[in-house]
Structure formats: C-alpha cells, structure tokens
Amino acid sequence: MADAERIRASAAALSATPWPNWFFATLTLYLAALPVAYGxxxxxxxxxxxxxxxxxxxxxxTALYVALLAVAAKAWREKTGVALRLDVLPKRATRPLAVGLPVVLVGAAFAFRFTGWPGWLFAASLIGAAASVGFHLAFVRLHRASE
Structure with a gap:
C-alpha cells in the first residue's frame, strides 16, 4: 500500500511539473498574436x-502552435511518463480562464470590428500573455510545493 501511495504522489508531482520553457514561450506568443491576427x-x-x-x-x-503542442506533449510524456495537464491546478482558477480567455481573445476582435479601435486587440494580447505567464508561475509554485 505504501508503494502505491508513493507512486501516486510521484505521478502527482510530475503532473504538476511546469511545461517545457520553450513551449511556455510558444503558448505565450500564440496567445499574444491571436487577437491581432483574428482582428x-x-x-x-x-x-x-x-x-x-x-x-x-x-x-x-495555429498550425504551428498545434504542431508544437504535439511535440511538447510527446517529449514530456517520454521524459516524465505523464502527459501535460491543467487538471492539477485548482478548478476555481482553470474554469474561469477556460471560459473567460476565449471570450476576451475573440471578443476583442469583434470589439475592434465594431469600434475600429485597435486598443482592444492589444489589450487582449496582453491579457492572453499575462494569463499564460500566470499559469506557468502557478505550475512552478505547485511543483516546488510538491517536492
């Protein structure tokens, strides 16, 4: 029983490991570029x-992001034995982000269309990048706490 618990704790710690830095940078750049391109x-x-x-x-x-996500997921799975996951973070943080971030990123493009003011796009870019950095830092903190 103790071995099973130790394995479970080890898998949880690995699951909380932050994504590779190169993928974190890719995700941040994608979230920053998406509102402007969609606008x-x-x-x-x-x-x-x-x-x-x-x-x-x-x-x-989008194709580049999806391809790099697949590469990151495969490399991470081979390195750690677990998949890249968001479910190790508290649902009170991930649910609003899962609903709110797409609304902000896509909504900014429509706000730009109706107002003609590109500030909406750049604000959404900053929010998307900040959300990516925030979640990466949350993963880092969670990983350090599990060590």
Missing amino acids: GVVADEDWLLPRPAWMGIMAAI
Missing part, C-alpha cells in the same frame, strides 16, 4: 494587411 481577419476593411494575408497568418500560427 485582421474580422476587420470591416483591410487593416494593415489584406484579409487573405491575415487568414494565412492565422492558419499558420
């Missing part, structure tokens, strides 16, 4: 770049 896609008229260029940028950054 360019939904703009009434061409904003800084033609709409097809924004669509290409949006598709490229």
Whole structure:
C-alpha cells in the first residue's frame, strides 16, 4: 500500500511539473498574436494587411502552435511518463480562464470590428500573455510545493 501511495504522489508531482520553457514561450506568443491576427481577419476593411494575408497568418500560427503542442506533449510524456495537464491546478482558477480567455481573445476582435479601435486587440494580447505567464508561475509554485 505504501508503494502505491508513493507512486501516486510521484505521478502527482510530475503532473504538476511546469511545461517545457520553450513551449511556455510558444503558448505565450500564440496567445499574444491571436487577437491581432483574428482582428485582421474580422476587420470591416483591410487593416494593415489584406484579409487573405491575415487568414494565412492565422492558419499558420495555429498550425504551428498545434504542431508544437504535439511535440511538447510527446517529449514530456517520454521524459516524465505523464502527459501535460491543467487538471492539477485548482478548478476555481482553470474554469474561469477556460471560459473567460476565449471570450476576451475573440471578443476583442469583434470589439475592434465594431469600434475600429485597435486598443482592444492589444489589450487582449496582453491579457492572453499575462494569463499564460500566470499559469506557468502557478505550475512552478505547485511543483516546488510538491517536492
């Protein structure tokens, strides 16, 4: 029984391990770029770049992010034996973020479309990057507490 508990505690500690720093940086950059790219896609008229260029940028950054997520997950699983997880963080923090962050990131693009003020996009970019940094720091703190 003691061995089972020790294995469970070890798996929990590994699950709380922060994601690789390169993936944390990738996620932060993606969350910062997404509102601006999406704002360019939904703009009434061409904003800084033609709409097809924004669509290409949006598709490229999303494909790159998904590919790097798969690489990070596979490498992390091979290194630690556990998958990258958010469920080790308190649900009182992850649920509002899971609902609120998409609303902010996508809502800013529509606010930009209706007002024409790009400040919405840059504010959403800062919020997305701050959320990424905050969650990374929460993982770091949780990992240190479990050691």
